[in-house]
Amino acid sequence: MSTNEVTIIGTGPAGLTAAIYAARAALNPVVYAGVQHGGQLTTTTEVENFPGFEHGILGPKLMTDMTAQAERFGTKINYEEITKVDFSSQPLKLWAGDHLIESKTVIIATGATAKTLGLKSESKLMGRGLSTCATCDGFFYRNKRVVVAGGGDSAMEEANYLSKICSEVILIHRRNDFRASKIMAERARANPKIKIMTPWIVEDTISDETGLTGLKLKHAETGETKNLETTSLFMAIGHKPNSDLFKPWVDTDSHGYIKTTNHTATKTPGVFAAGDIADPLFKQAITAAGLGCQAAIQASKFLEGH
Ligand SMILES: Cc1cc2nc3c(=O)[nH]c(=O)nc-3n(C[C@H](O)[C@H](O)[C@H](O)COP(=O)(O)OP(=O)(O)OC[C@H]3O[C@@H](n4cnc5c(N)ncnc54)[C@H](O)[C@@H]3O)c2cc1C
Incomplete structure (x- = not known):
């Protein structure tokens, strides 16, 4: 079985931005989309605050375009959900049902679902x-x-x-x-x-x-x-961060948001967290995308050092 350089969990703005950066750095990212390909913005209509669209853009269209942009540089998107992980040693292990995936780095971009x-x-x-x-x-x-x-x-x-x-x-x-x-x-x-x-x-x-x-x-x-x-x-009754799967391998705050240090690094070497999953404060598409960019660059630096 081949070992991925970068595996990204989630295809919201954080996951897809991480994929664009990782793919353009020739890291052949493999992405898992889970049950909501495109993430939360697929459930809305007009997005007027994502820069670059003078007259706004429909949420689903923005996410279709981000997907196409990530795929253009060679990102492989799997429409499966990650159901189990074991980050106790390298290579890091993930499962989509029975399917085992091995990876040198993982970017968790699973978002936080609004209640x-x-x-x-x-x-x-x-x-x-x-x-x-x-x-x-x-x-x-x-x-x-x-x-x-x-x-x-x-x-x-x-x-x-x-x-x-x-x-x-x-x-x-x-x-x-x-x-x-x-x-x-x-x-x-x-x-x-x-x-x-x-x-x-x-x-x-x-x-x-x-x-x-x-x-x-x-x-x-x-x-x-x-x-x-x-x-x-x-x-406005809060959010549920989708972090349960990762709890043994990352620190979380009292609400379940993943705690990061040094930008997007978690306590497990090679595991990074980006987007709403690690952001109790802003929870915006642009901040999620920004964190996705940081995570991909940090994963790339981690790989250079190993
Ligand atoms: C109705 C609505 C309207 C919004 N409007 C705006 C707006 O106008 N402007 C703005 O900036 N922000 C808006 N937001 C907020 C914005 O959508 C989020 O901040 C942003 O989507 C967060 O991106 P993310 O990549 O962190 O996670 P998400 O978009 O939440 O994506 C999470 C991804 O992780 C996947 N996933 C989860 N668990 C697993 C798993 N186990 N295995 C594989 N994949 C998994 C999901 O399927 C999904 O693809 C809105 C949110 C909502 C709900």
Whole structure:
């Protein structure tokens, strides 16, 4: 069995950017796409903040183009999921089901999945009123009333961010108390553009052919129901980093994000982490791509030294 120079797990902006750099450095990267080839951006419509596209670009189109760019330089993409790894010795070992892969370096770019409320219409309305990212989608709702659901720091941050762009932010939480840190919750409470509704639950969406038009709410204590008119709901209940598989071989923070030192290096020599999986803070396509670039260059330097 031949040993890969670089194996990349994930085909979001981080994985594909790493592939472009590794392929152009003649490292013949082998990429595993997992269940969501193209990553999170395949679930959205307009991406207006990725540089190079004056009028924006559709998320799926951006990822198709990134894939083609990586393939043009010889990247091999496998549409399989990595199900097990053993990084205890060189060569590093990975499995896609029964299929064993050996590699001198691995770039983990498996992303962090946004948690959602589990509403029936989520897949239909994502990018058409439903969002999990205020930095990404807030601008589409400038000067409009928006709703944020959640009670942790992410929700407070999203609400504060949106209050600078939107006319009114309604922050809905199922409990009276917020899980958020005191300072973040107080900042949200003191913000005159944020109206807090607790304890209310978002039960369902109302929509027409244009997308979301309102929400069906239920009071968590009295059971009272009402409809709220809005064209956007930001679900801000955190992310789940896809790092479980790698935990024995990398350090993670309390939420599961991979901790890196010296840019993208993990505690295991030859194993690098890039993109949302290692970035609890920014979680943007451009930052993921930047980390993918760094990981590929660091993998290349590691190979030169070995
Ligand atoms: C609805 C939505 C809209 C967004 N809009 C914007 C925007 O406008 N602008 C912006 O900058 N950002 C936006 N973002 C955020 C952006 O999508 C992410 O920051 C970015 O995709 C992170 O890239 P990534 O490569 O780290 O991971 P991801 O895009 O999450 O990709 C992860 C990849 O890893 C793969 N994977 C996971 N586990 C395995 C495994 N075990 N084996 C093999 N493969 C695996 C997945 O299949 C996927 O290919 C948006 C996010 C969402 C959800």
